[in-house]
Amino acid sequence: xxxxxxxxxxxxFGRKQALDDLTLTVKDGEFLVLLGPTAAGKTTTLRCVxxxxxxxxxxxxxxxxxxxxxxxxxxxxxxxxxxxxxYPRKSAFENMAFPLLARDWPPDRIRQRVNEVATLLRITxxxxxxxxxxxxxxxxxxxxxxAMVRNPRLxxxxxxxxxxxxxxRVEMRAELKRLQSELAATFFYVTNDQVEAMSMADRIxxxxxxxxxxxxxxxxxxxxxxxxxVAQFVGSPRMNTIxxxxxxxxxxxxxxxxxxKLPLTDAQRAAVANATDSSALIFGCRPEDVSxxxxxxxxxxxxxxEPLGDRTFVDVHVGGATVRVRAxxxxxxxxxxxxxxxxxxxxxxxxxxxxxxxxx
Amino acid sequence: xxxxxxxxxxxxxxxxxxxxxxxxxxxxxxxxxxxADVISSVPKLVPFVDFTPTTNNYRDIFFRAETTTGEGxxxxxxxxxxxxRDRLVNSVIITGASTLLAVFFGTLTAYAVSRFTIPLxxxxxxxxxxxxxxxxxxxxxxxxxxxNDLGLRDSYFGLILLYTxxxxxxxxxxxKGFFDEIPRxxxxxxxxxxxxxxxxxxxxxxxxxxxxxxxxxVFSIIVSWNEFVLANFLNRDAASTVPPYLNSIIGVGAVxxxxxxxxxxxFVLPVVVFTFLVRxxxxxxxxxxxxxx
Numbered sequence: 001x002x003x004x005x006x007x008x009x010x011x012x013f014g015r016k017q018a019l020d021d022l023t024l025t026v027k028d029g030e031f032l033v034l035l036g037p038t039a040a041g042k043t044t045t046l047r048c049v050x051x052x053x054x055x056x057x058x059x060x061x062x063x064x065x066x067x068x069x070x071x072x073x074x075x076x077x078x079x080x081x082x083x084x085x086x087y088p089r090k091s092a093f094e095n096m097a098f099p100l101l102a103r104d105w106p107p108d109r110i111r112q113r114v115n116e117v118a119t120l121l122r123i124t125x126x127x128x129x130x131x132x133x134x135x136x137x138x139x140x141x142x143x144x145x146x147a148m149v150r151n152p153r154l155x156x157x158x159x160x161x162x163x164x165x166x167x168x169r170v171e172m173r174a175e176l177k178r179l180q181s182e183l184a185a186t187f188f189y190v191t192n193d194q195v196e197a198m199s200m201a202d203r204i205x206x207x208x209x210x211x212x213x214x215x216x217x218x219x220x221x222x223x224x225x226x227x228x229x230v231a232q233f234v235g236s237p238r239m240n241t242i243x244x245x246x247x248x249x250x251x252x253x254x255x256x257x258x259x260x261k262l263p264l265t266d267a268q269r270a271a272v273a274n275a276t277d278s279s280a281l282i283f284g285c286r287p288e289d290v291s292x293x294x295x296x297x298x299x300x301x302x303x304x305x306e307p308l309g310d311r312t313f314v315d316v317h318v319g320g321a322t323v324r325v326r327a328x329x330x331x332x333x334x335x336x337x338x339x340x341x342x343x344x345x346x347x348x349x350x351x352x353x354x355x356x357x358x359x360x
Numbered sequence: 361x362x363x364x365x366x367x368x369x370x371x372x373x374x375x376x377x378x379x380x381x382x383x384x385x386x387x388x389x390x391x392x393x394x395x396a397d398v399i400s401s402v403p404k405l406v407p408f409v410d411f412t413p414t415t416n417n418y419r420d421i422f423f424r425a426e427t428t429t430g431e432g433x434x435x436x437x438x439x440x441x442x443x444x445r446d447r448l449v450n451s452v453i454i455t456g457a458s459t460l461l462a463v464f465f466g467t468l469t470a471y472a473v474s475r476f477t478i479p480l481x482x483x484x485x486x487x488x489x490x491x492x493x494x495x496x497x498x499x500x501x502x503x504x505x506x507x508n509d510l511g512l513r514d515s516y517f518g519l520i521l522l523y524t525x526x527x528x529x530x531x532x533x534x535x536k537g538f539f540d541e542i543p544r545x546x547x548x549x550x551x552x553x554x555x556x557x558x559x560x561x562x563x564x565x566x567x568x569x570x571x572x573x574x575x576x577x578v579f580s581i582i583v584s585w586n587e588f589v590l591a592n593f594l595n596r597d598a599a600s601t602v603p604p605y606l607n608s609i610i611g612v613g614a615v616x617x618x619x620x621x622x623x624x625x626x627f628v629l630p631v632v633v634f635t636f637l638v639r640x641x642x643x644x645x646x647x648x649x650x651x652x653x
Contacts, residue, residue: 052548072551079552085545089567102554146553 001186002063002153003028004049009058011044011210018044020210022058026154031180031187033197036207037233042190045207046156049188051075062153073102078147082159084139086131092118092142093127099150117145120179137168144176148183155180157189161196173199194234198222206230227358228351231284237313239286242321243353245279246272253283253350259319260298262343271360272350280353287313287326289347292333296340302333316341391417391621398617417622421445443605444623451601452630453516455584458523462580463573465524466531471561473532474539485536488529496526497589507594514595522590527580538572539565574641578634585631602627 004026011019019041026032034042047053049060051072059066067075078099086095093114100110118124121141131139140160147155160176161169177200180187191197197204198218206213206221206229214226225231231239242260244253252263253272260283264272275281292314300316300323307329314325316339323341333339350359389405390398392413397404404410421444473481503522504513512518542565550560566573585602592604606627609620635642 050548050552052551071556072548073554073556076554077552079549081545081549083543083545085543085549087546087549087564098550099553102559146549150554 001028001184003030003186004154004188005059005061005064006045006049007059007061009045009048009060010056011041011048011053012056018210019048022207022210022212024205024212024215026186026188028063029184029186031177031189031200031202032205033189033191033201033203034205034207035191035194035197035201035233036213037192040192040207041210042192042207043158044210046079046158046188046190049154050077050079050156052079076152077154077156078150078152079156080143080147080158080160082162084131084143084160084163086139086142086146088131091128091130092123092134092145095131095142096127096145096149099146103150113149114145117149120148121145136164137172140164140172144179148179153186155185155187155189157187159191159193160189162191162193169196176200195236198234204234206233208233223347225349225358228282228284228356231349231351231358235286237287237324239284239349240290240321240323241351242283242318242323244281244283244350246275246281248278253281255283255319255321257319257321260321262297262345265345268345268350268360275352275359276354277352281359282351282353283348284351285323285343285348287324289344290323290325291342291344292316292325292327292331292339293342294340296342298341298343300339300341302335302337302339304335305331305333387621387624390617391625393417393618393621395616395618398621417618418626421619421623421626444602444626446598447600447602447605448626450516450595450599451585451603451627454519454523454599454601455581457516458520458527458584459577459580461520461524462527462531463577466528466576467535467566467569467573469528470532470535471539471565474536475544485533488532491525492529496522496587500589500593503590504593512594514597514599516599519591519595519599519601522594523580523584523587526587527583530579530583531576534576535569535572538569542568571641574638578638578642581634582631585627 006022006024009019009022010017022041022045024032024034024045034045036042044053048055051067051070051074055068059068061067062075062077086092087098090098096114096117097110100113105113114127115124118127121144123138123141123145126134126138126142129138131142134142140163143160157176161172164172173196176187179185180200189200198221201218203215204218204221205215208229214221214230216224216226221230221234225234228241232241243256244260245256246252246264246269247254250261250263251269252261254261262283272278272281298318300318303315303317303322306313306315309329311329312327312331314327314331314333316323316325318341325341351357352359389407392407392415393404393411394414394416397411407413423445472478473485478484507513507518510518512521546564546568547557547560550564551557555563587601588603588607591601592607595601596604602623606620606623609616609623
């Protein structure tokens with residue numbers, strides 16, 4: 001297995017800047033997830049690494065050696081496509097044997113190796129079938145098998161679970177993670193599903209509009225987002241945001257309509273002082289960091305309840321803003337009921353509305 | 361009631377079938393008739409009843425020297441021996457070669473246009489198509505002069521060149537549409553698996569494209585095989601093809617209907633057989649875009 005280093009990678013398609021000065025390292029044996037919304041440049045990044053796309057500038061290096069000029073075949077990477085791209089005229093066995101044929105393996109060794117991988121993926125009974133005779137999940141496993149038979153230097157995965165139904169997706173998440181650690185393989189995995197990223201990644205790289213937003217462990221990404229985009233993209237339901245200003249006289253954060261008023265600590269005040277414009281701030285808190293509590297400091301009105309069995313989400317109107325609160329499963333309230341909200345301020349964030357950066 | 365409906369349907373079907381196949385039957389039947397039976401004012405329809413079948417016409421066109429065809433005084437000695445047989449060979453060579461070339465180059469061109477970003481792509485594709493907008497007869501005189509100067513008149517190469525260029529636009533357009541429908545992930549997967557782009561095309565894309573290639577080949581064959589105008593004016597002697605020959609039989613004096621019919625049958629047969637052989641591919645090639653998931 002190898003490490004991957006992408007340095008100052010830029011790529012444009014016509015007028016659209018698909019990737020802008022991207023620098024990223026995937027360590028040997030690491031499961032790195034490249035996370036971002038549709039059209040963020042994730043797949044382009046993967047294709048540049050694979051050699052299927054020419055770079056405008058920058059370098060791609062494997063184990064420190066630049067591979068820019070090499071063809072996809074010469075790079076010896078495996079790519080699992082979102083659509084699986086199994087060869088329709090070949091059986092599962094032939095699909096998996098195809099990379100080995102390219103390397104002139106003798107037939108008996110190919111048979112042995114394909115069977116080995118098929119056993120690992122539990123698809124031995126599918127080997128004679130054609131892609132059209134398999135379900136999506138089965139095709140997915142064969143596509144993985146085709147990638148795994150030859151011990152590539154790197155596994156590139158382009159949203160491999162997106163086309164599966166929900167139940168299978170959850171199963172395959174665990175399965176992929178198991179395979180990755182069993183093979184001690186380097187995974188460079190692209191997805192737009194933040195749950196996938198959180199559950200599988202050693203580290204997550206968040207990409208938006210071709211620009212890298214943050215690279216860090218899932219925990220750090222979740223608890224310490226670098227900017228408003230990361231904060232809102234990661235986490236479900238998404239983080240609540242309220243436009244605010246900082247009032248120096250009261251040493252507090254005050255929402256535009258004055259309903260929300262949160263006193264800040266010294267450290268938080270110092271952080272807020274770095275803002276481009278202290279009257280253009282965005283207060284952010286996740287649903288689990290705010291609670292409905294008699295001792296709360298902020299007035300609100302219940303708007304809607306969403307009981308999910310193990311928890312209940314409550315949308316509360318705070319002045320003109322709506323705050324989603326995660327409450328206990330048994331919590332019940334009438335629409336329009338007056339409640340008080342308590343914010344767990346150390347876990348909340350304030351963002352610079354101008355630059356989007358996290359202040360604290 | 362339902363039976364009556366079905367019966368009516370089959371009667372209608374039978375009538376339509378007769379309407380379309382009778383002319384073919386008439387030609388085939390005539391090719392096995394003696395001259396007297398052909399020109400008889402009472403139609404002679406049923407073999408062995410109305411007339412006694414003979415293979416003389418076939419023997420004549422294949423093995424006997426032409427005597428009654430109006431080839432004029434320029435006919436060379438070699439063409440005189442068995443005009444039809446030589447011309448059939450010429451037709452096969454010219455049609456075969458031009459079809460192979462058109463499908464080969466057209467497929468490669470279509471692949472490139474489909475997969476790569478080419479400057480002025482839509483203009484180029486329109487330009488390719490625009491060469492089909494002129495009927496061949498319009499360019500006949502310039503082509504005649506050109507071929508005369510280049511020494512391409514009455515050569516295989518000249519007609520092959522012309523037919524290839526007539527068929528190329530068709531092949532390029534059909535195959536481009538077809539390649540657009542084949543996900544590029546297939547060959548990209550092959551390239552990731554350790555193959556070069558050419559290997560990926562050869563091993564993965566072409567097997568997918570065979571139906572469309574067969575369909576375009578059939579159309580190319582029909583166009584080249586039946587082409588009359590250019591063949592008639594450019595290749596009059598050694599490299600002459602069948603269509604002008606059929607015309608020349610009618611040419612002068614008494615028409616040899618029997619031989620004409622025999623020659624027509626032999627001429628039509630190869631295309632029918634080829635089309636029949638690739639009919640499954642043909643259907644899939646033509647309806648490709650419509651039925652894909």
